[in-house]
Amino acid sequence: MRNILFYVLTVLGGYLLGCSSMAYYVSRWKKVNLSTNGSGNLGASNTPILLGWQMGILVALHDIFKGAAAVLLAKWLLPDLTYAPVAAGCACVMGHMYPFFLKGKGGKVRTIPINGKIAVAMRAQLAR
Numbered sequence: 001m002r003n004i005l006f007y008v009l010t011v012l013g014g015y016l017l018g019c020s021s022m023a024y025y026v027s028r029w030k031k032v033n034l035s036t037n038g039s040g041n042l043g044a045s046n047t048p049i050l051l052g053w054q055m056g057i058l059v060a061l062h063d064i065f066k067g068a069a070a071v072l073l074a075k076w077l078l079p080d081l082t083y084a085p086v087a088a089g090c091a092c093v094m095g096h097m098y099p100f101f102l103k104g105k106g107g108k109v110r111t112i113p114i115n116g117k118i119a120v121a122m123r124a125q126l127a128r
Contacts, residue, residue: 006078007087014070014088018095022062023047024102026055042102067092 023042027034030051038046044063048056067089074081074088 003081006081007084010074010078010081010084010088011091014074014091015095017066017070017073017088018092018097019099019101020062020066021096021099021102022059026051026059030055063096066096 021042023034023044023046026047027042027050032050034040034042034046034050038049040046044056044060047059070088070092071085074084078084
């Protein structure tokens with residue numbers, strides 16, 4: 001029963017990490033609505049088109065590190081739960097795609113799954 005609670009908290013934490021959208025924050029700061037301009041996507045593909053390559057790199061790095069952070073935090077906080085990093089990574093992807101504060105209109109998920117896999121593989125190599 002206790003493990004189920006930890007898995008639920010892991011999924012919730014991964015989802016909330018995934019909901020953070022640097023593209024949204026940058027677009028609000030620059031006063032450009034990314035969801036109605038360009039491709040209409042709040043992500044690293046539309047940001048450099050409308051806001052420049054510097055903002056695009058910032059958004060891409062944020063997306064990369066939030067996927068890796070979800071996996072590594074779950075691995076570090078819950079080392080006994082085998083599937084906690086996978087659950088956190090999947091929840092992070094869902095949070096990126098369907099953030100609650102943007103009414104389910106998030107990014108296209110090009111960078112997060114790749115970096116979650118890199119984080120799991122890196123952690124496995126470090127454990128040897």
